[in-house]
Amino acid sequence: MAVIAVLAALCACGPSGAGPVPAAAGTETIVLRRADQPQAHRSTLERLKREAAASGRPLEEVVKRYAARVAATSSPRPTDFEGYDPAATDPDVVIDGIPYAELVDLGAVARAEGISYEEAIDRFGSQSSNSRVIDELNAEFPDEISGIRYVDDQRGLRIGFKGPIPARALELARTLPMEVTLVGRKGFSAAELREAQDTVVSWLRSRPEVATMMAHSDEETGQVKVTVQPKVMPDDAAEFTRGLQLPDLGNPRISVEVTLSAEPVAVRQQ
Structure with missing residues (x-):
């Protein structure tokens, strides 16, 4: 499949074509090493x-x-x-x-x-108890959580926050029997990232030059990643992407990555 990747950064405050703000810029990180975490008693x-x-x-x-x-x-x-x-x-x-x-x-x-x-x-073996802690984090910080995912073959957990790492979240993370990495000040929440994806998908579905498309969000980087099949594959991918006139998402920490595909990638546009 012929694929051309183009990064289309959507910056709420910058001019058209401005580069994306890296998700890691200005973040804070706390790592709770496994050796210092509670051990599973079995x-x-x-x-x-x-x-x-x-x-x-x-x-x-x-x-x-x-x-x-x-x-x-x-x-x-x-x-x-x-x-x-x-x-x-x-x-x-x-x-x-x-x-x-x-x-x-x-x-x-x-x-x-x-x-x-x-x-x-x-x-x-600890996933049931871990899930209870994860559910509690999501319940207590619904507007702050930017993503929770297992890493290192399920041996560790990575938790992101839109703003500073809450003290209560750190307290809950200390109860987990694994290494936990908490990343604060990412600048977006998981809910905002999902909303941004919905906005981009809705916009692209309305574009007459788009044949098929699919999208997913990367909670680690704050990117909405979209694969688009144009009705006519362009010679200039960057020009085609600019022509899509992607909407302003209102958050400089959320960007959109557009990949063009010559092959169908999803259900065809109506």
Whole structure:
């Protein structure tokens, strides 16, 4: 596919054609190293690891047997029938704070990723508790969060803020059992970035020279990235992009990157 990339910066205060304001300009960063963060305490799983090593059975099998024993002693439902699976029958079985159904899923993740079951638990086992903290951050700072994403193969979390890093957000981040990077003063929120994307998409859909298009936002950089298939592929990509007369988004920290494609990229414009 022939692709020509053009960066079209939309600056609320600058002249047409002004360069984009980098998302990192003027930001502040706090890194909470994993060694200084709380450790996940999984005493039962550690005991089951030792049991698996001593018996020569896979840890996944040992965990399943343990979950079945827990279910048998805590559930009024029968657990001795053929094909009994505590993940499906007793979803309330929890081991070291991890629902057993998630531990089953981690077995599938381990096979898909080509890693051991133990590593899958280490890397992904805290996601339920992490999600509660992430939900709390989003609930407390809906107008400030500029994005939350896992990094380093799920071993770390990166959290961005439109303005200064709130003290409460730092407090919540210190409860996570992983390295957390907080970046403040990014100049935009995730909600504003989504609104900017909607504005750009709506505008491009109205342009007669656009055949098909697709867009997504990069919460790390504050860019709305758009791929456009022109009805007629231009010789001068920059001139074509200027001719789109993209709207002013009203925020110098949000920019638009336009990529031209000779091939269809989405549903055709009406």
